Amino acid sequence: MTVGLYLPGGSWLHRTPAGPKLLGLLLAITGVLLTSVPAGIAAELAVTAALYPAARVPWRILWQHTRVLLPFLVLVAGFQLLTAGWERAVVIGGQLLVSVLLAGLVTVTTRVSAMLALFEKLARPLDRVGVSSQRIALTLALTMRCIPMVAQAWQASSDAYRARGLRRGSWRVVVPVIVRLLRSAESLGDAITARGVDDDGVRRG
Structure with missing residues (x-):
């Protein structure tokens, strides 16, 4: 999905x-x-x-x-x-x-990159009052990525549940979905760190 x-x-x-x-x-x-x-x-x-x-x-x-x-x-x-x-x-x-x-x-x-470039440009005046436009763009990027990620995790867990020949039960896939999302969040955090982004959402170097 x-x-x-x-x-x-x-x-x-x-x-x-x-x-x-x-x-x-x-x-x-x-x-x-x-x-x-x-x-x-x-x-x-x-x-x-x-x-x-x-x-x-x-x-x-x-x-x-x-x-x-x-x-x-x-x-x-x-x-x-x-x-x-x-x-x-x-x-x-x-x-x-x-x-x-x-x-x-x-x-x-x-493209997400085009949207983020636009959002960062619109938010650039906020730099004058101490709000990082790059951080806003990063937040939007994570939000846009995580919304479909939840749907994908739910679909994958439901498919795996049915593949085992079990009756579909929405509440039974909650835990696998949470586990998948936690693993994805950990991987995403590692990727952000590897690219040299600091705590303010600004790339170092």
């Missing part, structure tokens, strides 16, 4: 710089959040789904992004259905789904 990881390609969206791409994402999500009718949400969802093949991103990536969100989406839409009616449920659930799919599309078509 590679949700949230960069997918190499040469499409128009891959070639779009990170700055305009993230600005477009911000404007698009703002428009989605301002939509208040089911028909509008349906149209936005159709356009978003069409952007994946237009950017030469496989349909399986679209499904992966949707599948990860489904349990939470069901809970949110179900709550809205009970408290505010089906139209509100469709709007809220649709807004959430479209926003996640748009963000996922930007993520898989944008």
Whole structure:
């Protein structure tokens, strides 16, 4: 499972710089959040789904992004259905789904290095007040790497559990997932130390 990881390609969206791409994402999500009718949400969802093949991103990536969100989406839409009616449920659930799919599309078509360079540039004025823009970029890099790492660890532990012929039980894979994440965190820390990054998130030398 590679949700949230960069997918190499040469499409128009891959070639779009990170700055305009993230600005477009911000404007698009703002428009989605301002939509208040089911028909509008349906149209936005159709356009978003069409952007994946237009950017030469496989349909399986679209499904992966949707599948990860489904349990939470069901809970949110179900709550809205009970408290505010089906139209509100469709709007809220649709807004959430479209926003996640748009963000996922930007993520898989944008190199992490390009995003970090942009974030560091935007945070550079903070250097004047003693906040390291490099440290902010490092924090963002670790966050972006660890989110899909959790999903990968969960999927790997679930697959190993089923491969042993055991019935799937979500609570039984918690410990293996934690162990995998601890090992990954240790390896990540060793890699950061090996590259000469100090406690302030700044490269030495």
